[in-house]
Amino acid sequence: MTELRHVLRILPSFPAELSGFDPDAAPADPLELFRAWLDDAIASGERQPHAMTFSTIDEDGRPAHRTLIVKDIDERGIHVSSSLASRKAAHLAARPWAGMLFFWRELGRQVEVGGPVEALSREESEADWRERPSYDGRENPDWQVWALRPERFEFLQATHDRNHARVEYVRDGIAWDHRPLRASEQVGPA
Numbered sequence: 667m668t669e670l671r672h673v674l675r676i677l678p679s680f681p682a683e684l685s686g687f688d689p690d691a692a693p694a695d696p697l698e699l700f701r702a703w704l705d706d707a708i709a710s711g712e713r714q715p716h717a718m719t720f721s722t723i724d725e726d727g728r729p730a731h732r733t734l735i736v737k738d739i740d741e742r743g744i745h746v747s748s749s750l751a752s753r754k755a756a757h758l759a760a761r762p763w764a765g766m767l768f769f770w771r772e773l774g775r776q777v778e779v780g781g782p783v784e785a786l787s788r789e790e791s792e793a794d795w796r797e798r799p800s801y802d803g804r805e806n807p808d809w810q811v812w813a814l815r816p817e818r819f820e821f822l823q824a825t826h827d828r829n830h831a832r833v834e835y836v837r838d839g840i841a842w843d844h845r846p847l848r849a850s851e852q853v854g855p856a
């Protein structure tokens with residue numbers, strides 16, 4: 667075994683205390699569960715609980731990823747913001763669909779979200795720009811807010827036996843269906 671391989675094998679994984687999660691008792695509305703888990707992550711004191719991996723597809727069909735922070739959540743979806751001159755903006759203009767992956771490591775929780783992405787108004791984009799901590803009074807016409815309207819969620823609560831509890835939600839029009847993902851569908855870390 668190489669030294670790196672050994673170092674990687676003995677790293678601590680999940681925290682000693684993990685919440686229980688019963689996929690059979692999951693609420694009908696995934697946004698309710700998402701808000702509860704985001705609130706838990708904020709309350710846990712974890713740094714940047716609103717940060718996630720935001721994935722787009724490039725012009726060759728290849729995935730691209732970067733960290734973004736969530737700016738708001740409303741009936742249009744989960745909001746993010748960035749520059750219209752960015753790579754992600756070009757990807758979204760060509761293929762307005764994205765994925766989000768939240769990992770709250772101190773809670774052993776992961777949430778994957780996917781759905782179409784819509785650019786929000788100039789006014790909302792300007793307001794977001796002005797609310798940034800680095801705002802210096804200058805406007806930025808290149809700043810844009812987008813809303814990802816979820817059409818699929820997958821929630822995972824880690825367990826020490828690696829039999830992680832998972833539930834998948836799929837939207838059909840405005841109605842959501844959900845089902846626990848069974849052990850045979852587990853693909854968690856070894």
Ligand SMILES: Cc1cc2nc3c(=O)[nH]c(=O)nc-3n(C[C@H](O)[C@H](O)[C@H](O)COP(=O)(O)O)c2cc1C
Nearest residue numbers: 714717731732733734735747748749752753754755
């Ligand atoms: C914790 C963290 C939060 C970030 N939040 C944002 C963000 O909200 N908006 C943004 O444009 N870039 C943010 N970035 C920078 C992006 O990860 C990325 O480097 C940048 O947006 C360029 O991405 P692109 O070239 O794929 O378009 C953040 C980076 C980190 C590490």
